Amino acid sequence: MTTKTYAGTDVVLDDEGFFADPSAWTEPMAEEIAAAEGIPALTERHRQVVKLMRHEYEEKGDAPNVRALAKLSGVPIKELYALFPKGPAKLAAKIAGVPKPHGCI
Amino acid sequence: MARQVVILGGGTGGTLTANRLRRALPDEDQVVVVDSDDRHLYQPGLLFVPFGLSAPDRLVRSRAGQFRRGVRFVKGDVERVDLDADRIVLVGGSTLAYDVLVVASGARLLLEETEGLTGPAWGETVHTFYSLAGAARLAGALAQLDSGRVVVDVVDMPVKCPVAPLEFCFLTDWFLQRRGLRSRVEVTYVTSLDAAFTKATCNRELSGLLEQKHIQVVTEFSTAEVDGKGGRLVSYDDRRVDFDLAVVVPLHGGADFVTRSEGLGDPLGFVRVDQSTLQSKARANVFAIGDAADVRASKAGSVAHFEGDVVVRNVVKFLEGRTPDSAFDGHTNCFIETGFGKAILIDFNDALEPVPGHFPGPVGLPLLKESRANHLGKLAFEQLYWHVILPGRDIPFVGATMPMAGKRPVADRPTSQPEGGRT
Numbered sequence: 001m002t003t004k005t006y007a008g009t010d011v012v013l014d015d016e017g018f019f020a021d022p023s024a025w026t027e028p029m030a031e032e033i034a035a036a037e038g039i040p041a042l043t044e045r046h047r048q049v050v051k052l053m054r055h056e057y058e059e060k061g062d063a064p065n066v067r068a069l070a071k072l073s074g075v076p077i078k079e080l081y082a083l084f085p086k087g088p089a090k091l092a093a094k095i096a097g098v099p100k101p102h103g104c105i
Numbered sequence: 106m107a108r109q110v111v112i113l114g115g116g117t118g119g120t121l122t123a124n125r126l127r128r129a130l131p132d133e134d135q136v137v138v139v140d141s142d143d144r145h146l147y148q149p150g151l152l153f154v155p156f157g158l159s160a161p162d163r164l165v166r167s168r169a170g171q172f173r174r175g176v177r178f179v180k181g182d183v184e185r186v187d188l189d190a191d192r193i194v195l196v197g198g199s200t201l202a203y204d205v206l207v208v209a210s211g212a213r214l215l216l217e218e219t220e221g222l223t224g225p226a227w228g229e230t231v232h233t234f235y236s237l238a239g240a241a242r243l244a245g246a247l248a249q250l251d252s253g254r255v256v257v258d259v260v261d262m263p264v265k266c267p268v269a270p271l272e273f274c275f276l277t278d279w280f281l282q283r284r285g286l287r288s289r290v291e292v293t294y295v296t297s298l299d300a301a302f303t304k305a306t307c308n309r310e311l312s313g314l315l316e317q318k319h320i321q322v323v324t325e326f327s328t329a330e331v332d333g334k335g336g337r338l339v340s341y342d343d344r345r346v347d348f349d350l351a352v353v354v355p356l357h358g359g360a361d362f363v364t365r366s367e368g369l370g371d372p373l374g375f376v377r378v379d380q381s382t383l384q385s386k387a388r389a390n391v392f393a394i395g396d397a398a399d400v401r402a403s404k405a406g407s408v409a410h411f412e413g414d415v416v417v418r419n420v421v422k423f424l425e426g427r428t429p430d431s432a433f434d435g436h437t438n439c440f441i442e443t444g445f446g447k448a449i450l451i452d453f454n455d456a457l458e459p460v461p462g463h464f465p466g467p468v469g470l471p472l473l474k475e476s477r478a479n480h481l482g483k484l485a486f487e488q489l490y491w492h493v494i495l496p497g498r499d500i501p502f503v504g505a506t507m508p509m510a511g512k513r514p515v516a517d518r519p520t521s522q523p524e525g526g527r528t
Contacts, residue, residue: 059377059380060380060399060400060401061380061401061455062401065261065262065263065297065298066261066297066327066341067218067260067261067297067327067356068261068262068263068373071371071372071373072371072372072373074372077327077329077341078341081327081341081342085342086325086342087299087325090299090325100299100303101262101298102298102303102304103262103267103296103298103302103303105267105268105302105303105304105307105311105441105451105459
């Protein structure tokens with residue numbers, strides 16, 4: 001667990017850098033988390049994905065993986081990789097302040 | 106006045122819901138199940154087919170034969186659900202009215218979503234064991250395998266029975282060792298997730314198994330293409346994994362008719378439901394169960410079984426004009442076959458990760474640990490499935506909510522609040 005300051009507020013992150021408490025997230029934090037993760041500026045397209053990620057987590061208590069993220073957000077997978085290099089699902093989840101998308105066991 | 110409950114799908118969730126509802130509702134009420142064929146497949150058996158441990162034709166029985174007297178079975182394809190008119194439109198134009206609808210239409214394999222899965226290599230060097238025909242073809246391919254690279258690739262979550270691909274790796278290791286071929290074949294597990302085991306306790310207790318069995322693991326691999334001719338998997342971030350034989354778990358989606366029914370499902374075709382009550386977000390008189398629902402719990406028979414209890418109570422409450430407030434706690438239970446006549450049992454819910462101990466009570470099957478008893482349990486489960494689970498009878502000592510007796514919680518996490526035993 002580490003503590004970081006985003007948008008002037010201290011938040012606790014787990015060992016992998018995901019929000020320990022998703023309710024601590026506010027929208028203005030997204031830009032700063034993204035910068036810390038190597039995305040210099042969030043475009044409208046980024047925000048669309050982050051918003052969807054947040055919404056799905058709030059509805060279901062779990063964040064979607066890449067394919068589901070593409071289908072649900074309407075942003076094709078190739079573009080997701082361009083927007084969130086390396087791992088779109090994990091990166092978008094971090095920026096949206098929600099826990100890592102997980103499998104079964 | 107007599108009411109009609111229509112259940113779409115005669116698989117695990119649909120069958121046990123129909124049988125439980127038939128018992129719970131007055132005789133004058135109608136319980137109708139719709140499915141496109143009369144073949145009920147015991148899906149947990151698919152895993153064993155490629156290794157010659159299960160005969161394909163023994164896994165299928167009549168759907169109609171699994172229903173209690175008084176359940177009506179309609180053979181037909183669903184065109185769409187007309188939520189505004191409370192009726193099902195079947196392909197061909199006939200309709201079926203409902204007072205309550207339960208969608209239990211499962212998940213299907215979306216081969217067309219991954220480049221190469223519909224190509225000429227399909228069934229030659231690229232296989233799946235997630236269908237009966239696929240599992241049978243794979244048995245032929247494995248019997249001929251004497252060297253090379255086998256990859257087991259999970260395209261992306263959610264998939265049915267997420268542990269099955271790992272079990273497949275373990276059984277492949279066993280199968281090759283028994284035939285004296287293990288040193289000539291590489292086995293690689295390729296996953297879109299960042300580890301084979303993503304839950305902390307499972308990772309701690311089980312990740313050693315892959316190492317012991319010399320199974321390589323490639324993580325965060327989002328499969329863009331399965332190139333059967335070139336013998337390689339290609340990811341969206343342009344990584345490659347070479348293979349001689351690929352065993353692929355394709356992307357899953359819900360039934361077609363869900364997508365065609367305005368407002369019922371998400372873009373993947375899974376029915377949007379309240380995670381706890383399993384009631385549709387679109388209509389109060391619609392519920393979903395099992396793989397068809399967009400719940401975060403695994404797509405697995407045990408989940409459908411535990412959800413059945415909740416759905417039936419809520420349907421009855423709805424018909425009585427009460428609030429359908431029975432809650433599903435995410436209870437999941439599964440045997441993980443590890444080869445050499447052993448298996449591991451895990452049992453968990455939304456609030457509590459899999460933990461060591463015994464199930465369902467202090468004297469019971471060992472949890473999170475390889476044992477012969479668990480393997481026998483997995484084999485015995487087939488009979489339990491046809492004779493106890495589908496008829497909707499209770500399994501002694503195993504209720505819908507997760508049991509805590511016999512468990513040794515390892516972390517400071519809240520445990521579930523059971524809503525009471527089974528009725």
